[in-house]
Structure formats: C-alpha cells, structure tokens
Amino acid sequence: MREWRFTRRRTRGGPPPHHAEGVSSTRRGEGLGVGVFMATAFAASAGVGFAALLLVAHWSGAPPAHAQQATDPLLSLKAKFARPAFVPNPPGNPPTAAKVALGKRLFEDPELSSTGTIACRSCHDPKLAFTDGESTGKGVTGKPLVRHTPTLWNLAWSPLLFWDGRAASLEEQIRFPVEHPDEMGSTLENGVARLSRHDSYAQAFAQAFPQDARITPDNIAKALAAYERTLVSPPTRFDRWVAGEQGALTPSEVNGFAIFTGKGRCSECHSGFAFTDHGFYDIGLPSEDPGRGPIVGLPVATHAFKVPTLRELAWTAPYMHDGSLGTLDDVVRIYEMGGVSRPTRAKDLPDIINLTDQERADLVAFLESLSSETPPHPSTEAWVNAAPPVRQPAPRDTTIVSQRNKLFSPQHVRLERGRTLTILNDDTRTHNVRIFDKRFDFNSGAQEPHESVTIRFPGPGTFEAFCGIHPSMRLTVEVR
Ligand code: HEC
Numbered sequence: 001m002r003e004w005r006f007t008r009r010r011t012r013g014g015p016p017p018h019h020a021e022g023v024s025s026t027r028r029g030e031g032l033g034v035g036v037f038m039a040t041a042f043a044a045s046a047g048v049g050f051a052a053l054l055l056v057a058h059w060s061g062a063p064p065a066h067a068q069q070a071t072d073p074l075l076s077l078k079a080k081f082a083r084p085a086f087v088p089n090p091p092g093n094p095p096t097a098a099k100v101a102l103g104k105r106l107f108e109d110p111e112l113s114s115t116g117t118i119a120c121r122s123c124h125d126p127k128l129a130f131t132d133g134e135s136t137g138k139g140v141t142g143k144p145l146v147r148h149t150p151t152l153w154n155l156a157w158s159p160l161l162f163w164d165g166r167a168a169s170l171e172e173q174i175r176f177p178v179e180h181p182d183e184m185g186s187t188l189e190n191g192v193a194r195l196s197r198h199d200s201y202a203q204a205f206a207q208a209f210p211q212d213a214r215i216t217p218d219n220i221a222k223a224l225a226a227y228e229r230t231l232v233s234p235p236t237r238f239d240r241w242v243a244g245e246q247g248a249l250t251p252s253e254v255n256g257f258a259i260f261t262g263k264g265r266c267s268e269c270h271s272g273f274a275f276t277d278h279g280f281y282d283i284g285l286p287s288e289d290p291g292r293g294p295i296v297g298l299p300v301a302t303h304a305f306k307v308p309t310l311r312e313l314a315w316t317a318p319y320m321h322d323g324s325l326g327t328l329d330d331v332v333r334i335y336e337m338g339g340v341s342r343p344t345r346a347k348d349l350p351d352i353i354n355l356t357d358q359e360r361a362d363l364v365a366f367l368e369s370l371s372s373e374t375p376p377h378p379s380t381e382a383w384v385n386a387a388p389p390v391r392q393p394a395p396r397d398t399t400i401v402s403q404r405n406k407l408f409s410p411q412h413v414r415l416e417r418g419r420t421l422t423i424l425n426d427d428t429r430t431h432n433v434r435i436f437d438k439r440f441d442f443n444s445g446a447q448e449p450h451e452s453v454t455i456r457f458p459g460p461g462t463f464e465a466f467c468g469i470h471p472s473m474r475l476t477v478e479v480r
C-alpha cells in the first residue's frame with residue numbers, strides 16, 4: 001500500500017457555517033509519531049473496509065458470470081455496470097400497488113397546478129422518456145424556465161434531487177414544482193382542496209394510505225415519490241452484453257465502451273447501472289449558472305451540476321442543465337475540447353481527449369446502446385418489486401475513515417463515547433463531510449485532498465454522515 005501522509009486541516013476564516021464545536025482540527029494527533037500510527041491503522045482498516053465493500057457491491061447487483069471468467073477480459077469492467085437487485089425505497093414510504101397507482105394518477109393530473117392546466121407530465125412526458133424535448137420548458141405562466149427539464153429515470157438511487165441537489169428526497173422534492181410560480185404556480189394545500197372535489201380521490205387515498213386515509217400534502221408527496229421510484233429504465237442491448245451475450249453489441253459499440261471506461265475517463269463520474277455516481281461536478285460548460293455552489297456554500301462547487309443518468313439518451317435530447325447541446329456528437333466534442341478552464345473544473349476530466357472520427361462515432365454508438373430501440377417504458381423486471389436484502393456490513397471498531405475513490409471506508413464505524421473520529425481525505429477530490437441530526441449538525445466545509453477532519457460526537461447514538469459534493473458517499477457512525 002502506498003505511503004500516506006496527511007496534513008493538518010487548514011483553518012479557515014472562522015468556523016464552518018454549522019456547529020463549529022464538532023470540528024477540532026487534528027490537534028490530538030498532531031505529533032509525527034501519532035500521525036504515523038494513525039496512517040498505519042488506517043491502512044489496515046481501509047484494506048478490510050474495501051474488501052467488505054467489494055462484497056457488498058458484488059452481492060447487491062452483479063450477476064455471476066462464472067462461465068466466461070477465464071475468457072472475457074472485460075468481465076470485471078462489465079460487472080461495474082450490472083443491473084441492481086432491488087430498488088432502495090425508504091422505510092417511511094414503502095411502495096404498494098395502490099400507492100404507486102395513485103402516484104401515477106397525480107403525476108398526470110393538472111389539478112395540482114394553479115390553472116388546472118399543467119401536470120407533472122406536461123414537462124416530464126412519458127412519451128419523451130420523461131422530458132419535454134425543449135432546451136427549457138414552460139409551465140403555467142408560459143415563461144421559459146431557467147434550467148432544462150431532466151429525465152426522471154432511476155431517481156430512486158439519487159440521494160439528492162435537482163441539477164443543484166437542493167432537495168434531499170423525492171418526497172421533499174414534490175413541493176418545488178408545485179409551488180414554483182412559473183411551473184405549477186400552486187401549493188400542495190391548494191392541491192388538497194382541488195383533489196378533494198373528486199370522490200374517486202378520497203377512495204384512492206384511502207386505499208393507498210390505510211393508516212391515515214386522508215388527502216394531505218404529505219400523502220400527495222408520498223404517492224408521487226413512490227411512483228417515481230418505479231421509473232427504472234428498462235434493460236437494453238448493453239445489459240444483455242453485460243450479462244454475457246457477446247454478440248449483443250457491435251464491435252464499434254464495444255470499442256466505444258473501451259473509450260468510455262478508458263481514455264475518455266467518462267466512467268469516473270458516469271458509473272454504475274444508471275451511469276451516474278449522483279455527484280456534482282463542473283464539466284466546463286460556458287454557463288453562468290452557479291449550480292451546487294450556493295446550495296452548499298462552497299466556492300469549490302460553483303458550476304457543479306448533478307451527473308445525469310445516461311440511460312435512454314436517444315429519447316431525451318437536448319442535453320445538459322441548460323439544454324444547450326442538441327446531439328450526443330455535440331456532447332462528446334465538448335468533452336474532447338475540455339470545456340472552460342477554471343479552478344472549479346473537475347479534476348477527473350482529461351484536459352483534452354484526442355479522438356479520431358471513428359473513435360468519436362464509436363463512443364456515440366456506445367452511448368446509443370444504452371437506449372431502447374422503441375419509446376421506453378419503465379422496467380418490468382422482477383427485481384423492481386423485490387424486497388431489499390438486510391444491508392449494512394457489521395460495524396468496525398476504528399477511529400479513522402478513508403475517502404479514497406469517493407467511498408467512505410469503512411462505511412459503518414463503531415466508536416467509544418468520548419473518542420473522536422478522523423476522516424482522512426486520501427482521495428484526489430475535494431469532499432464536504434456533513435451530518436444533519438437533531439443532536440448534531442456538522443459541516444466540514446471544503447475538505448481538500450490530504451486534509452483530515454476530526455469529529456467529536458455529542459454523545460451516544462447513531463449518526464449518518466455523507467458528502468455534500470458526492471452524496472452517494474455514506475457513513476454510519478455508532479457512538480457507544
Ligand atoms: C413546467 C415544467 C415542469 C413541471 C410542471 C414539473 N417539472 Fe419537474 N422539473 C422541471 C425542471 C426544469 C427541473 C429541473 C430544475 C432544477 O434542477 O433546478 C425539474 C426537476 C425535477 C426533478 C429532479 C430530477 C433530478 O434529476 O434530480 C424531479 C424528481 C421532478 N422534476 C419531478 C416533478 C414532479 C413530480 C412534478 C409534478 C408535481 C414536476 N416535476 C413538475 C420541470 C417541470
């Protein structure tokens with residue numbers, strides 16, 4: 001394992017926005033001896049944690065393809081894009097057929113808008129893979145919106161919603177389009193009043209929410225969110241290829257995959273079955289939109305937008321948060337040229353990518369293999385309705401956590417009360433450790449590579465931490 005040195009956390013002009021008591025730089029581990037000791041302990045724990053992660057990754061999705069193990073050199077790469085085994089539904093809003101059916105009906109009903117003319121479907125059209133085909137759409141006022149309407153595929157896996165991640169769950173997200181003056185111009189309370197005029201809704205809510213059979217803002221949001229989690233993009237030829245059918249992709253598409261995962265470095269961010277790590281990056285588009293920056297209060301996240309899924313792109317043009325690019329060829333050319341060079345531009349992006357015309361065509365052909373050949377419908381695979389396995393690997397007793405490759409490792413830690421937890425940025429990216437908790441609101445600010453953050457917890461309990469820039473990074477800390 002490579003030698004690892006960590007520097008003391010830089011002190012900024014004043015404490016981070018929330019709860020400065022939590023941060024205490026690495027004062028305790030300042031001496032060189034302690035530092036070396038910590039690095040060793042960390043190396044050991046990171047190794048074990050990573051092994052556990054591999055186990056989780058394997059068991060949560062990758063279909064075993066033992067038969068080709070020896071013959072297919074792409075096998076481990078393919079496994080990274082294998083389809084999952086379950087949809088992560090939150091415990092507070094388990095799906096039922098009645099709830100999902102109600103959610104679909106609400107999604108298609110213009111009664112949620114002030115004018116009774118605009119439904120969610122007006123902008124997220126199922127016939128256009130839940131987009132509107134416009135650079136920027138229009139709602140009740142007819143004024144063009146500020147950002148492009150994104151597709152709704154595979155959002156069950158997205159920890160944060162919107163191009164800038166300002167909503168923390170699908171349930172929370174619903175009120176934004178309903179209340180936006182130019183989108184639906186209404187409120188969920190108005191929605192309740194309008195829906196209550198229809199007897200059939202009283203019945204549908206009673207069936208969907210037997211414990212609390214009322215038309216309420218909460219139940220509207222829950223039904224819509226449960227429906228949205230069923231919008232899993234269907235398998236395409238690419239999935240058959242990943243599952244072992246060699247001839248499912250053409251040689252050109254296979255070469256495109258090699259570029260995507262190789263010199264294009266696309267899979268640094270477009271990873272997993274949905275081709276997104278759900279993180280936020282500035283890819284150098286010449287737009288003035290500050291994106292995630294103001295939401296997290298971090299200049300380093302300026303111009304950063306959520307990585308969109310690359311599934312069903314053939315049906316979702318135009319592309320990007322501003323809808324500025326009309327074709328996949330345009331998109332690839334932007335990456336080739338490298339975009340606007342500025343300090344926030346993601347370090348994962350190569351400065352330029354040299355592609356021949358054939359290679360560019362191959363990359364585009366590969367991207368197209370992620371789309372259905374006829375207008376896509378949500379997946380009907382059996383696993384979409386399967387119950388999740390009992391997750392969480394067993395907690396590890398450690399006081400040090402790694403962040404390499406956008407992963408907290410280990411992901412589940414047990415800590416004696418009174419001990420501090422040190423989170424080391426041994427990654428190449430800036431991270432932002434956050435804990436939102438009634439007892440403890442923690443925000444590390446921008447944590448640059450090689451900086452460590454030390455957290456002192458307020459007392460016993462279980463705390464969930466995540467990264468504000470790469471929110472798929474999750475860490476559970478049990479303080480005893
Ligand atoms: C007038 C057009 C319009 C309507 C109506 C509309 N949306 Fe959207 N939707 C958008 C736009 C534009 C965005 C992106 C906004 C942003 O990121 O700032 C968006 C974003 C979203 C997202 C986030 C997607 C992601 O990748 O994070 C979800 C989920 C969503 N809408 C669901 C809904 C639901 C549910 C409704 C109905 C209650 C609805 N929308 C109504 C235009 C619309």
Ligand code: HEC
Nearest residue numbers: 264265266269281305306307308319320321331335346348
């Ligand atoms: C550093 C992370 C990162 C890398 C590497 C990356 N992308 Fe992206 N990609 C993004 C982000 C973020 C967006 C959205 C940007 C925006 O709208 O401002 C995006 C958008 C896209 C879109 C538009 C999707 C849509 O629905 O609007 C396509 C297509 C795409 N990327 C393909 C690629 C390809 C091909 C490569 C490799 C050449 C690549 N990406 C490399 C982060 C990345």
